[in-house]
Amino acid sequence: QVQLVESGGGLVQAGGSLSLSCAASGRTLSYYVMGWFRQAPGKQREFVGAISWSGDVTKYSDSVRGRFTNSRDNAKNTASLQMNSLKPEDTAVYYCAASRSWGQSHLSSAYDYWGQGTQVTVSS
DSSP, X not given: OOEEEEEOOEEEETTOOEEEEEEEESSOGGGSEEEEEXXXXXXXXXXXXXXOSSSSOEEEOTTTTTTEEEEEETTTTEXXXXXXXXXXXXXXXXXXXXXXXXXXXXXXXXXXXXXXXXXXXXXX
């Protein structure tokens, strides 16, 4: 079992930055691909980005590529999402998740463990 807890959400103006963290307990994160998803009110949960086990490969959705950056520190059992140039359409609850699969890491169904989510609100 892996327990994931996100932190770092909040309210920011458009163009600003936020950094989300995901802390894990129960098992070492080095066994897992770490992904980030988000869900806005009335919308389906969508893929934001993922980072491979060692952190050497990342992938992003088209909507955040170039603005968001995944990172991880396996020694500290944490993953992070740096979000820059935020837009009002980035407003959502953000979730971190752990998966054993890289090939399908853009799919929420590939993830075994989820955090409770943290709210990010971007004002215009």
